[in-house]
Amino acid sequence: MNIQTWIAVIMVGAGSYLFRYAPVVALHRVSVPPLVERALSYAGASAMTAMLVSALVHHGRTTSVVASVGAVCAVLVAGAVAMRKRSFGLVVLAGLGTYGAALVIETLVAP
Amino acid sequence: MTATTHTTPRATGGFDRDHVRRGAAAMFPLVVSIAPLGLLVGAAVATHPDRPAAFASTWLVYGASAHLALLDLTATGAGTAVVVVTCLLIQARLVVYAASMSAHWRAESGRFKALMAATIVDPSFAIGDGRYREPGSAVEKRSFFVGATATLWVGWTLLIVVGAVAGARFAHVAVLQVALPVCLVPMVAPALAGRPGRAAVVTAATVAVIGRSWPSGLGLVAAIVAGAVAGAIVEEQAR
Numbered sequence: 001m002n003i004q005t006w007i008a009v010i011m012v013g014a015g016s017y018l019f020r021y022a023p024v025v026a027l028h029r030v031s032v033p034p035l036v037e038r039a040l041s042y043a044g045a046s047a048m049t050a051m052l053v054s055a056l057v058h059h060g061r062t063t064s065v066v067a068s069v070g071a072v073c074a075v076l077v078a079g080a081v082a083m084r085k086r087s088f089g090l091v092v093l094a095g096l097g098t099y100g101a102a103l104v105i106e107t108l109v110a111p
Numbered sequence: 112m113t114a115t116t117h118t119t120p121r122a123t124g125g126f127d128r129d130h131v132r133r134g135a136a137a138m139f140p141l142v143v144s145i146a147p148l149g150l151l152v153g154a155a156v157a158t159h160p161d162r163p164a165a166f167a168s169t170w171l172v173y174g175a176s177a178h179l180a181l182l183d184l185t186a187t188g189a190g191t192a193v194v195v196v197t198c199l200l201i202q203a204r205l206v207v208y209a210a211s212m213s214a215h216w217r218a219e220s221g222r223f224k225a226l227m228a229a230t231i232v233d234p235s236f237a238i239g240d241g242r243y244r245e246p247g248s249a250v251e252k253r254s255f256f257v258g259a260t261a262t263l264w265v266g267w268t269l270l271i272v273v274g275a276v277a278g279a280r281f282a283h284v285a286v287l288q289v290a291l292p293v294c295l296v297p298m299v300a301p302a303l304a305g306r307p308g309r310a311a312v313v314t315a316a317t318v319a320v321i322g323r324s325w326p327s328g329l330g331l332v333a334a335i336v337a338g339a340v341a342g343a344i345v346e347e348q349a350r
Binding site for chain 1: 146171177179201202292293296302311315318331341
């Protein structure tokens with residue numbers, strides 16, 4: 001058991017519950033500035049973008065050039081499919097399929 | 112002498128089974144669509160150095176992106192403060208969802224609010240808020256929300272369990288190395304539809320690249336804050 005991990009889990013859990021519960025019971029008592037409220041609405045997309053890019057950067061550091069390019073193509077293809085409002089499963093399938101194709105190409109051209 | 116108090120009238124109690132079922136049926140396709148993400152989180156739980164804490168986050172954090180960030184940062188030894196700030200920034204959107212739900216739950220009991228608030232997350236908000244804005248009685252709407260949110264809660268837990276059991280066996284499969292970024296794409300894509308969202312995404316991506324070598328995940332925190340502020344500013348300018 002790692003005490004630091006448990007502290008983080010409990011603090012994030014408590015904070016998350018506060019975010020969910022406090023506005024439900026106390027919204028009429030406090031007001032959030034409009035700019036902050038707008039910023040909060042973009043925090044989720046920003047967080048997911050930051051995690052996505054960080055994952056790609058980490059992947060690029062630990063794999064070959066072909067695999068790195070394949071990963072970027074996988075995200076772009078998945079993005080193109082997602083923009084057409086396709087299902088989550090189809091988006092993931094398209095992305096993983098693209099990356100799989102890059103790995104096959106790498107294997108075929110390898111000396 | 113009698114004291115006069117002004118309180119919001121309590122909603123009529125009880126549930127309508129038919130509308131509980133309708134809520135469950137409405138949520139089920141969403142649970143299926145997020146199955147890859149649930150399995151991915153489950154696999155990350157299975158490979159985490161502290162599996163009980165990683166699994167407990169399923170309910171305590173109850174949000175895929177914050178859960179993934181928590182697993183990633185704690186597994187790589189990031190400082191507790193960075194883990195907490197990063198995850199809470201990711202969860203900050205819940206304030207907006209809860210604020211919207213507060214209008215629908217004004218007449219509900221304190222116990223209902225305390226319990227149902229814990230289940231507020233993107234899919235339950237999307238389906239629940241939509242139903243509350245449609246015609247119908249308070250009992251029907253409450254029943255629908257409870258059916259939908261309970262289905263999500265149970266479904267998400269099952270996906271994580273299955274991912275934890277099966278995912279660890281497939282962790283070495285090469286194609287799954289990009290499962291995380293690919294699974295995040297459908298969650299980012301809707302933001303690209305408007306200019307403020309695009310500004311948020313581009314700014315967050317740029318700062319994430321710039322801060323890729325910053326210590327303890329600070330680059331991630333900076334990217335989230337910069338993206339959120341950029342989105343808000345562009346929206347403000349568009350008004």
